[in-house]
Amino acid sequence: MAIVDPTGAEPVPEDRPTHVVRLDAGLVEYRLERRGPAIVVVLHGGHTRAGLPVGEEVFVEAGHTVLAPSRPGYGRTPLSTGTSTSGFADVVGALCAHLGITEVAAVVGTSGGGPTAVTMAARHPGLVRRLILQSAVGTLPWPGRPTRIGAHLLFGTRSERVTWGALRLLLRRAPDTALRLLLSGLTTLPVSDVLADLGPEERAAMIELFCRMRSGHGFLNDLRPTPDLTADIGQPTLVIGTRADRGVPFAHARSLASGIPRAELVESGAASHLMWFGSAWPTTAEKIRAFLSDNRTGGTR
Template identity: 55%
Template sequence: MFRARQRRRRADGGAGGRTALSLAARHPHLVERVILQSSVGFLPWPDRLTRLGGRAVFDGRVEAGTWAILRLLLRVAPSLGLRLLLRDLSVLPVGQVLRNLSAGERSLLICLFASMRSGRGFVADMLPVPDCAAQVTQPTLVMATRHDRSVPFTHAESLVATIPSAELVVSQADSHMIWFGPGYSRLAATIAAFLA
């Protein structure tokens, strides 16, 4: 997720982490702080299999159908839909990830996945972009979990090693979705303190 916040206070990443970093590097007067959560860095990403599969099912001409099928699955068999989607987001067994989510978090994830569309965004995210991390001068908070299958933890380590004023916060979350599961309240407090 990428957001340029009101009053130009911060830019933050996720799938848009590289966009946030490019904005911070090229237009430092627009960004005071950078928060990257489960963010793709400038290491090679994704792997070849994901790249090929992603282009096949998320190409701009077919992605609406892909999401329609996923929404239908989430409606008629929500547990199966969650298992299918979460298995690519965690290195842990998907059953364990699901057990560690509260009923409310499972419902929220179903709603989130059911409302998603990617347009040409996911395919665009897979394109290589120039590495500008060393040019980011703003204080930067990098948050990631070692359990993320979607974006390997090495991306967070690489960003922290390259961005001059970066701090790494390791999440204990079970998946790429660090906002779900036990421990996010600690991350939220860290974000609040960073922005204060």
């Protein structure tokens, strides 16, 4: 079964199964895929949601259970459920309690999900053992004024459906042109270099990812400033970034690593913000596996 796009583009593959629960703070959508006893909470970035996994393969291959909630304004989590990073960090803590989860091996914050992951680690040290940040928005001002203006034009309440519908149509009819357009905002390198680093399967996976993205009310909410809680994080932290990232500049990774007391900065050789695509990812994935399996990194202050 597939979702039919109202713009007339080809059908979009259906999301992974998710659930919705009503907590004291409101409704929250989540996906829970049980494997081993170790649990990883994944807070995805902008334009994605619980039913759309991004960069989770490293945790799946390690046998970890994955809990992925949709952040406010994405998927079936309304904007009113824990709108702020602190509010939603507490919502995720309440969701864990609802599911009988008393400890998570790591909270993973990707891109726009980074601030919530940082906040969750700071506010719930008894629950969270480790923190992993991938291409994450940090404490520096973000985004720049041109991007902020463009976001309100393209991803506003009335425009985001049309924007993504048009992009899906372009991705199906002229995929190379569409990828060049989308990647131009995600890399500091020539787009041709990024595309040359992708195999056919990766290129197809990237096209499908872009085809399935939606912004809802969530992306504009992500643009709100968040408090700097990095100094309050006692957990071991892995901060991963790439100098080729135009979406969230590498300076954010440096800032996060310098502000979190027990942080290790890993400079990925990825060619774009989407670090899971390309020849550099296996090396980065191995660092993540080592970080998760090192018992010496567990625990809090």
